[in-house]
Each structure stands twice: as C-alpha cells, then as structure tokens.
Amino acid sequence: MSTRWYPIYQRGSPQLRIFLPNFWMKLIKPTVDQPSNLVNFACSMEMTRFDMKNYLEKIYNVKPIHIRTRIASGKCRRDPGKGYIVKNDDIKYAYVTLPRGEVFEFPDIFPNIKEQEKEYEKTLKQSKQVFDQFLEKNKERREMPGWFTF
Amino acid sequence: MAVPNKILGIYNLFKQFSSRDSLKWATLRPVLISNRAISTSNPQRGLMEFFDDKTNWGANEIKCGRSWRKEELRLKSNSDLHKLWFILLKERNMLLTMEEEANERVQVFPSPERLDKVAESMENLEEVVRERNRAYHELETGETGERPGKLATNIFGLNYFYKMSEHVIPKYMNKTWRKKYQFFKHDPDVEAFLVKLRERLYLNKRRKHTRDFNHVIGLLNRFPNMDMEALKQQYPDVDIERAKRSRKYGGHFEPK
Structure with missing residues (x-):
C-alpha cells in the first residue's frame, strides 16, 4: 500500500505490514451528474483498487462497496515559450461507490x-x-x- | 491493596538510595493511570476529512505554524510518530483536494506554503524513522537494513547506482531479469562511444575554463578596484596573475 521497497513475499513468510504509507488521494468534483453515493477521486498512480479500499477503510473509516479505476492520459501540448511538445502527467481516477442510502454531496468551497x-x-x-x-x-x-x- | 503497597515500597526504596535525585524519582509516584488518553485528533468526519475546516472556506489567507523539525521528532516515541504520519497524510490529502478545487474554480488557493510544510514534515519524519531503523538493525545484525545497492556499469559503459532486490529464482534462471539488467561487457562500439563522450566532457570543461578566464579579464577591466578575494572565491580555477598578464587586460590607450 505504498511505493516503498518491501521484502519479497513467499508462502509461509509473515504477512507484509504497511508502515507509513505514502499514497495520496484527492477528492474531485464530478463533472457530470451521478448517483449521490458515488465519489470521485484522483490518486497515486501505483494504487490498486484494493489499496484504495484499504486506504479509505483504515484511514478515513469510510466503507466503499465498489471501486472502479481508470487512467486518463495527460494531454500533449506545445510549450508556450520553447515550442517543443510537452505531455502532461497521466492521472489515475477512482470511482468509489458508497453503500446504498449514503449520500455525499461535494461542498461549495468558495461560498462568497x-x-x-x-x-x-x-x-x-x-x-x-x-x-x-x-x-x-x-x-x-x-x-x-x-x-x-x- | 497489595499492588499499590508494593509500588509504594519500591518507591521508598528508590528514595532512600538516591536522596540527591529525589526530584527525579518523584515522578515515579504511583498514580492511577487512566486508560483513556486525551485525544487531540479530529472527530471522525468520514469523507469531509478531505476538506478544510468550514471556517477556512473562501479565506484569503490561512495562518499555520512551521513544519516539524528533525530534533523535535527525535524526541517522540515510535507510536507518536506513527500517529503523526497519518495526521500529515490526511492533511496532505486535504490540501491536495482544496488545491484541485481552487484550480477548478479559477480561484486563489490560500497559503499554498502549507503543502511544502507538510511535505517537509513528512520527509523529516521518515528520516527519523529511518535513523531508528538503521540503529536497530546495526545493533541486531551489524547491517544497516537499508535496501542494498552498488555501483554498476550499464551496457553503454556509464556508471549508475544499481538497487538490489530479492528474487524467487537465481539469476541464471531469471530470463526477464537478464533481459532487463544488462551490464557492461567489452564492446568496441561502446569503447568508441566512451572516447567521444570523454572528449565532449573534456571540451566542455576546457571551454568553461576559457570562458571564465575571459570573463575575469572583462571584470578586471571594468572594475579595477574590485575585491580580489571575492573574485578568487568565485572563480577558483582562474589564475588572476596570468589574467593580468594577458594582452586583453588593460584599456585601449597608450600607457604613460
């Protein structure tokens, strides 16, 4: 559950424990209308959906029932000064489904x-x-x- | 009642032996320790922990303290560091979320230095944990316990730090490893490449030296009364006496 180097796991060895995970997740405002129990995240590229489930359950005490991920390719653009082509970083998005009946609404951060x-x-x-x-x-x-x- | 009496007895024993350090032992006074430690963490707010405190929404500036220093973190116990790591992790996630939303709304993200402070704290914390790990491993096994690595030469003859890792099967059986990690073997093409590379590096070095030398002459011409010590410090490779003997040194006028 982190990008650190771990000893190899072989059958019979003790279970790998994660200390000081360094993955990040950020909650993102959905661009389209979606069910009220669906939450969008952008997260570290190395994270798998199992990692995300553990991350949310253990650190945030949120119990997702289903997670889908996709990797969005970064856009290629021309550098404004130099003119060569630059590619933006790829982003991993996660769509996390909360249990039925739970509602999450993205708050208005800039009210005034x-x-x-x-x-x-x-x-x-x-x-x-x-x-x-x-x-x-x-x-x-x-x-x-x-x-x-x- | 038996246990407290025992503790009291031990306490009195200590007190007798070290009357000088009586203050020190006073902390050993048997006290009923409550199991419920004082919690300073936020109440569980679920997904709302990804957002800043509601009072900070739309603020122009959010004041915060400095990052954790290594000296401070060295005083903390392992479990405290572990807790602090998760606080920092949550803080970073929160800041990333708020930054993303601010960018999305084309608004100013208030006090972006908070992200740097959290990053620095996390870096320091990790370093302190590493130190402890290293000390423990060196005491127990005589090795650092860090990921082993060595200097290796790649197939193009360039040196790099090869980080070693564990494998299930030995090298000679591991086709994928052998394909991925190819080290330097004698090869005339690579030798020719290295000759040219070294030539390029040498020329770069020599040109830099010439450039600096001419620049120093220019500086001496423009500022004849400049601080020579500072000049020597900034351009240690340039022989200033030699630069003054150059024909480029001095103005375009006939000397008296």
Whole structure:
C-alpha cells in the first residue's frame, strides 16, 4: 500500500505490514451528474483498487462497496515559450461507490464568490464614475497637457 | 491493596538510595493511570476529512505554524510518530483536494506554503524513522537494513547506482531479469562511444575554463578596484596573475 521497497513475499513468510504509507488521494468534483453515493477521486498512480479500499477503510473509516479505476492520459501540448511538445502527467481516477442510502454531496468551497464579484463590479463602477466626472470637468480644456487639467 | 503497597515500597526504596535525585524519582509516584488518553485528533468526519475546516472556506489567507523539525521528532516515541504520519497524510490529502478545487474554480488557493510544510514534515519524519531503523538493525545484525545497492556499469559503459532486490529464482534462471539488467561487457562500439563522450566532457570543461578566464579579464577591466578575494572565491580555477598578464587586460590607450 505504498511505493516503498518491501521484502519479497513467499508462502509461509509473515504477512507484509504497511508502515507509513505514502499514497495520496484527492477528492474531485464530478463533472457530470451521478448517483449521490458515488465519489470521485484522483490518486497515486501505483494504487490498486484494493489499496484504495484499504486506504479509505483504515484511514478515513469510510466503507466503499465498489471501486472502479481508470487512467486518463495527460494531454500533449506545445510549450508556450520553447515550442517543443510537452505531455502532461497521466492521472489515475477512482470511482468509489458508497453503500446504498449514503449520500455525499461535494461542498461549495468558495461560498462568497458572488459577493466578491459584486464588490469588484462596484469598485469598477465607482472608478468609471470618477473618470467620467474628470472628463466632464475638463470638457472645455480638450487636448491640453495633463498639468493643465483639474 | 497489595499492588499499590508494593509500588509504594519500591518507591521508598528508590528514595532512600538516591536522596540527591529525589526530584527525579518523584515522578515515579504511583498514580492511577487512566486508560483513556486525551485525544487531540479530529472527530471522525468520514469523507469531509478531505476538506478544510468550514471556517477556512473562501479565506484569503490561512495562518499555520512551521513544519516539524528533525530534533523535535527525535524526541517522540515510535507510536507518536506513527500517529503523526497519518495526521500529515490526511492533511496532505486535504490540501491536495482544496488545491484541485481552487484550480477548478479559477480561484486563489490560500497559503499554498502549507503543502511544502507538510511535505517537509513528512520527509523529516521518515528520516527519523529511518535513523531508528538503521540503529536497530546495526545493533541486531551489524547491517544497516537499508535496501542494498552498488555501483554498476550499464551496457553503454556509464556508471549508475544499481538497487538490489530479492528474487524467487537465481539469476541464471531469471530470463526477464537478464533481459532487463544488462551490464557492461567489452564492446568496441561502446569503447568508441566512451572516447567521444570523454572528449565532449573534456571540451566542455576546457571551454568553461576559457570562458571564465575571459570573463575575469572583462571584470578586471571594468572594475579595477574590485575585491580580489571575492573574485578568487568565485572563480577558483582562474589564475588572476596570468589574467593580468594577458594582452586583453588593460584599456585601449597608450600607457604613460
């Protein structure tokens, strides 16, 4: 359950124990509508679905009943400065099904986005107003140098 | 009542023998130790542990402390380190999730240095655990217990660190291993390649030396009163006396 080096397992040897696993998983917002008990993750490339099950059960106390994984190929793009082709890293996605009846809804992490946008618009409007006033004042002094305006 | 009396007796015995260290032994006073240790971990929140505290949602800046240092971690017990590892792991997952969501929404991820701090803490913790492991193995077996490795030469004649691993069957039977790991054998083509490679490396080195030498002359021309010690320190390979004897040194004017 981690990318470390372990001694080889042979029949009869003691069970391998995982200390200090170094895998990561991040919860991802689904891009399409999906059942309320389905959760999307992006995770370490080395993780298998058994690893994910153990990871969620042992560390997060979440009991998945079914897990599917896929590997999304990273996109190739041209480097903006140099012009050579760069490939983004591949990502492993996991679709974790929770037991029937359990609901997970991805929370809204940025609740006050709209307020911020409103505030920004307000300041924009204000500065526009100030500029209009400036133009109104200097209507008679067109094409005058800057130090000759109000 | 028998057991506490026994403990008290031992305690008094210690106290008699070491009156100087009475303070030290005072900690041995028999106390009823509760099985329920104080828990500082978060209450179980299931999948919501992948998200930050709700008060931090949409914040511009989230203040946090520094990362764990090695000296601090060396004082901790193995079980404490083990617990701390999982706290750090969860923290990292949480930060990755929040970062991903911020990127997705085209918002600023607040205090991204938290990720570096967690990474550094994890690195330090692992190093401390490694130290202990090494010490234990050296005491018990005389070996470090680390993954063994050695310097090897690959098929192109270049040196690299070969990490050894256990195999079920011996080398001569292991076709896949032999196919994957091919070491250097005498080969005229590889020798020719190595000659050219060494030539390239030598030329790079010589060109760097010439470049530095000319650069130092330029510096001396532009800044005649510069700190010579600093110059020597920065360009240790350049012979400054020789640079001053060069015809490029000095201005384009007739000396008086």
